[in-house]
Amino acid sequence: MSDSTIRPFQAPVVYQIYPRSFQDSNGDGIGDLPGITSRLDYLHKLGVEVIWLSPIYESPNDDNGYDISNYRKIMPEFGTMEDFDELLEQAKKRGIRIVMDLVVNHTSDEHEWFIEAKSSRDSQYRDYYVWKDPAGFKDDGTPIPPNNWISAFSPSAWEWEPATEQFYLHLFSTKQPDLNWENPTVREEVYDLMRFWLDKGVAGFRMDVINLISKDQTFPDDPAVAAGSKENSLVMAANGPRVHEFLAEMNQKVLSHYEVLTVGETPCVTAEDGLLYAGFDRGELQMIFQFEHMDVDASPDGFGKWSDTRFDLKDLKRVLAKWQNDLGGRAWNSLYWNNHDQPRAVSRFGNDSPQWRVLSAKMLATTLHFMQGTPYVYQGEELGMTNVYFDSVDRYQDLEIHDTWAKYVESGIIEPEQMLSFISASGRDNARTPMQWSAEENAGFTTGSPWLELNPRYAEINAEEALADKNSVFYFYQRLLQLRRQEPVMITGTFELLDDVAAPSDSEVFAYLRHGVGEQEGQTLLVMANFTDQPLQRSFETYGSERSLLISNYSDDTEETLRPYEAKVYKFRK
Known part of the structure; x- marks a missing residue:
């Protein structure tokens, strides 16, 4: 499709x-x-x-x-x-x-919304953030977070705010309180x-x-x-x-x-x-x-x-x-x-x-x-x-x-x-x-x-x-950006992996096709990339009567030999 x-x-x-x-x-x-x-x-x-x-x-x-x-x-x-x-x-x-x-x-805890929100449970900004009562208290009086979530940057996703005696949620740093999108x-x-x-x-x-x-x-x-x-x-x-x-x-x-x-x-x-x-x-x-x-x-x-x-x-x-x-x-x-x-x-x-x-x-x-x-x-x-x-x-x-x-x-x-x-x-x-x-x-x-x-x-x-x-x-990147403007197949063409999609077997070469659609129907791009530092032999079918080398990271073409880290793209036309 x-x-x-x-x-x-x-x-x-x-x-x-x-x-x-x-x-x-x-x-x-x-x-x-x-x-x-x-x-x-x-x-x-x-x-x-x-x-x-x-x-x-x-x-x-x-x-x-x-x-x-x-x-x-x-x-x-x-x-x-x-x-x-x-x-x-x-x-x-x-x-x-x-x-x-x-x-x-989330915002910073230094955003004016959060500064106001933490000042009082009655603040008009309180509901801008996610606040929860503790799940209980330890024997020493330490409040227990509402759940066991771990944040990306700290042990718990909840931080106790003693002034108002509730936790606020922060999926990242304690200084990044989560906004309440339910509001x-x-x-x-x-x-x-x-x-x-x-x-x-x-x-x-x-x-x-x-x-x-x-x-x-x-x-x-x-x-x-x-x-x-x-x-x-x-x-x-x-x-x-x-x-x-x-x-x-x-x-x-x-x-x-x-x-x-x-x-x-x-x-x-x-x-x-x-x-x-x-x-x-x-x-x-x-x-x-x-x-x-x-x-x-x-x-x-x-x-x-x-x-x-x-x-x-x-x-x-x-x-x-x-x-x-x-x-x-x-x-x-x-x-x-x-x-x-x-x-x-x-x-x-x-x-x-x-x-x-x-x-x-x-x-x-x-x-x-x-x-x-x-x-x-x-x-x-x-x-x-x-x-x-x-x-x-x-x-x-x-x-x-x-x-x-x-x-x-x-x-x-x-x-x-x-x-x-x-x-x-x-x-x-x-x-x-x-x-x-x-x-x-x-x-x-x-x-x-x-x-x-x-x-x-x-x-x-x-x-x-x-x-x-x-x-x-x-300059290689510059050429790639130029080609994207010149070759619509790069944008609209369908994709076909030249390997088993569900369970690829080739651990050395990444090869795929882009098939032209619409006005580009009949054009096919063959992309081959050697992910190793060794020369490899790979043969691929011909996808049209006319073939040209669109881009390569080597100055010449050795056809079915892929040299170390070689990548090249052929354009085929029927």
Whole structure:
């Protein structure tokens, strides 16, 4: 099943910027809005049409901006509203639109709503958040939380507020209290702040953990925690009973009145859930970020994401093919290897050694960009930036890393050296080390002291070097973005995995077809990618009388021999 219509949100590639780590303009060591503006020509050269900005709102930065204290003000470290308006204007001149990060499952505990809410049970803002009486009291008088949920960043998802003698819910940090979406006034507040930014001219929203906004109002215990799990209880809040009602209302009241791009971050979803959130006929979101392919290298020992286990390509193919097939023609995929919460793809799914880094980065890009969906490029991905290893947890800044260290190392469950290996493989700071612009001091990111240590490989991996090398990862990404505008089959074509979809057998090569539909019927793209450092022999059928090599990460073609990390795409015409 397929749909040959190209909708406006489906064509562009989205480039994600983590503002704190992109470009500092004033020497304070923190990236900012003028810094982003100064790099728009670089992004225009790459071919970017949409930028997604991670949060730039006023925040005390407990979770690097995902704890918002004022949705209508700019974080002072990032600049002013005038700086944002200038960024918006200069981006528009280059044909680039700006998508904002909408974080409305929770606020900061320093938001005026929460400050008022915790002041009194009678506050008009009390019902803006989720408050519950204790389940009882221990012998020493310590209040017992309403249920056993574990938050993402602390032992319990409930925090006791002694002044009013109730717990409030926080699925993340204690400084990120969850909003109560059951309250229609809260929903109207959210819709109003969305209109504020859309009326300014932003082009849409990436919605942070948006499928957590509706909770089962009985707040049942998490059976996994009861069985001894130390992992968070987000699954208990995901895909709640009214989430589709809330998103349909958001669309009807706000989004449908603007030309927007919307993508929801949705942990704990299946492809069937994806059809509900992003189905073409659903009137909710245009696409979602799912995490199933991000779990293929999860810990075999029950530590969740914390692992240095190498993924199995068969698992990766099975997951990605399932999402391609199940959503194909009925909903829209988002395609990503990297973001601000994930380790660097070339270290995780490729090979970041000096010999293979460039080839494997190009291979991964080819594999992803030719699937059906909207590709997302995370800052530095177009340079082949890599993971970093720090020899002490004190050199990391991420809240999640330090919470995990306390949970597993300080309790004696995991040895420190082993945990440092896990952090290097899986930690979020891998994505947050500053952008590597040049081989100069601090990689051209800042003239001051960077807020997070740089990856020491910036001397060899940086934008200045990439722009001077016609065979760099940068120019390969540039070519991929150009091809997307030239080859509609990349957008609308159906997907066919050249392996057993349910149980792939080839653990070395990822190969698939894109079949043209509508005006492109009779065209077929054959995508082949060698995920190993060994030469392999693979033969594939001919899918038309005319064949051309559309793109390759090698300068020549050895036909049925796939060299180490080789990726190539043939275009067939009948």
